[in-house]
Amino acid sequence: MKKTDHVLIFDTTLRDGEQCPGASMGLQEKLQVARQLEKLNVDIIEAGFPAASPGDFEAVRQIAAGIRKCRIAGLARCVPADIERCAEALKPAGKRARIHVFLATSAIHRQFKLKKAKDEIIRQAVEGVKTARKYCKDVQFSPEDASRTEPEFLAEVVRAVIAAGATTINIPDTVGYSVPQEFRTLLTYLNEQVPELKEVTVHVHCHNDLGLAVANSLAAIECGARGVECTINGIGERAGNCSLEELVMALKVRRDFYGIQTQIHTSELFAASRLVSQLTGMMVQRNKAIVGANAFAHESGIHQDGMLKNRETYEIMRPEDVGMATGTDLVLGKHSGRAGFAAHLHRMGIKLSADQLQSVYHAFIALADKKKMVYDDDIIELLSEHLSDVPRVYKIKYLQVSAGNRTIPTATLQIEKDGRVLEGSGTGVGPVEAALKVIEELTNIKGELISFGMQSVTHGEDALGETSLQVKFGDELVAARGSDIDIVMASAKAYVNALNRYLFRQRDSVACGAKHSM
Numbered sequence: 001m002k003k004t005d006h007v008l009i010f011d012t013t014l015r016d017g018e019q020c021p022g023a024s025m026g027l028q029e030k031l032q033v034a035r036q037l038e039k040l041n042v043d044i045i046e047a048g049f050p051a052a053s054p055g056d057f058e059a060v061r062q063i064a065a066g067i068r069k070c071r072i073a074g075l076a077r078c079v080p081a082d083i084e085r086c087a088e089a090l091k092p093a094g095k096r097a098r099i100h101v102f103l104a105t106s107a108i109h110r111q112f113k114l115k116k117a118k119d120e121i122i123r124q125a126v127e128g129v130k131t132a133r134k135y136c137k138d139v140q141f142s143p144e145d146a147s148r149t150e151p152e153f154l155a156e157v158v159r160a161v162i163a164a165g166a167t168t169i170n171i172p173d174t175v176g177y178s179v180p181q182e183f184r185t186l187l188t189y190l191n192e193q194v195p196e197l198k199e200v201t202v203h204v205h206c207h208n209d210l211g212l213a214v215a216n217s218l219a220a221i222e223c224g225a226r227g228v229e230c231t232i233n234g235i236g237e238r239a240g241n242c243s244l245e246e247l248v249m250a251l252k253v254r255r256d257f258y259g260i261q262t263q264i265h266t267s268e269l270f271a272a273s274r275l276v277s278q279l280t281g282m283m284v285q286r287n288k289a290i291v292g293a294n295a296f297a298h299e300s301g302i303h304q305d306g307m308l309k310n311r312e313t314y315e316i317m318r319p320e321d322v323g324m325a326t327g328t329d330l331v332l333g334k335h336s337g338r339a340g341f342a343a344h345l346h347r348m349g350i351k352l353s354a355d356q357l358q359s360v361y362h363a364f365i366a367l368a369d370k371k372k373m374v375y376d377d378d379i380i381e382l383l384s385e386h387l388s389d390v391p392r393v394y395k396i397k398y399l400q401v402s403a404g405n406r407t408i409p410t411a412t413l414q415i416e417k418d419g420r421v422l423e424g425s426g427t428g429v430g431p432v433e434a435a436l437k438v439i440e441e442l443t444n445i446k447g448e449l450i451s452f453g454m455q456s457v458t459h460g461e462d463a464l465g466e467t468s469l470q471v472k473f474g475d476e477l478v479a480a481r482g483s484d485i486d487i488v489m490a491s492a493k494a495y496v497n498a499l500n501r502y503l504f505r506q507r508d509s510v511a512c513g514a515k516h517s518m
């Protein structure tokens, strides 16, 4: 396999990640994620599947135009119309464009999905690659369901597409069926049977159905694969894809074993994780490796004692390595000045424009008024809420709830829109439902709550509570989060954030047609 001096990170959060149920993002949200991926320094961003819908096409086109440092890939089936559409969307990326064509090769897909014999598969794959090469020098081919394909046939397909001009060969474990030793055997077999692989770059694309996506990707690196396809927080179809942060940190922490690194700026990992969780509404489980809230928490006395004597007794990496604030340093109080606040942000590595600083400073003072101690995590939460690109068309001015086991839960709310204050009250089975019903009445926009979750994001009894929810407005599923020291307020804010995001997407004015299913 062609050797590079580092493992290429091919991020597919915006394509495979976005295919995850409920994780769909609007155009501006995709651009926000792409900018964070650029900060992370990923090598390739798979920006979408342009033929799937006009919305996907536009997202790929705008990411290709707006991102300058990474290669931009678009996905296409091995059919001319898909490839032409993909090439068109990728035009603004110029030489940094990559067309990624795929075709299933396993017996079960050939027989039941494609109804095609082996020779037809080879012919279509070769035609797909040749067509893509007419538009682009950088062409990737993926034999979908490679790990369940007969190895001899897989080798035949790979040989044929390299001859046709593919420059990257990706070996997907599409249904997350493989186990590390078996995946290693498959890659070793391909290396032996297809010496042409030395002339191209080999990627792997592992799904996590058995929780083995990272392990299988690492096994492939041991066999010479030099590109790993992954997503932030491991989101993706079903159980998801290989988690970018886990793979990158495994290579970094165990550089003694693997001896090869990625070029990822790991101090951006936590910010990337928070952003994707915020925009998709998919919470990160507390015990998730690398970016979960407990990833660096030490609870037992024995562990804490060891940590105090030497951090390395129980810590194999530092929270700051992944950009996670430690949460132990008490920040300023409500009497802190703007300059002191700005200096603290600077120490946290956060640079804001004067307008942004103004907005976040006000929010910080309001929080410091209610909360005894403001931690770095509180500030990160404020930043994610106040620096969103989404205009705050509706804003909650006031919320009062009465609830308990002997009263009918009631909420009274004031919401501001265009300088006008709307006020109303109502009841529900609980205070959260009461508040959400009032918001619906005041805004006259109907939404169906699809998912709802809460967790505390910071420390202590006065910790910030965070609500993540998904709401369906018409056909559009929108995710959002909200945080506050009051959990009903956090929920109301999350709902209003979802509403504002929905209005913003409507304004994006890209008429999104139905997506193809793959």
Ligand code: KIV
Pocket (backbone or CB within 6 Å): 016, 102, 142, 143, 144, 145, 170, 172, 173, 174, 175, 205, 207
């Ligand atoms: O899982 C898969 O096989 C894919 C391909 C399109 C690479 O996502």
Ligand code: ZN
Pocket (backbone or CB within 6 Å): 016, 172, 174, 205, 207, 237
């Ligand atoms: Zn996939």
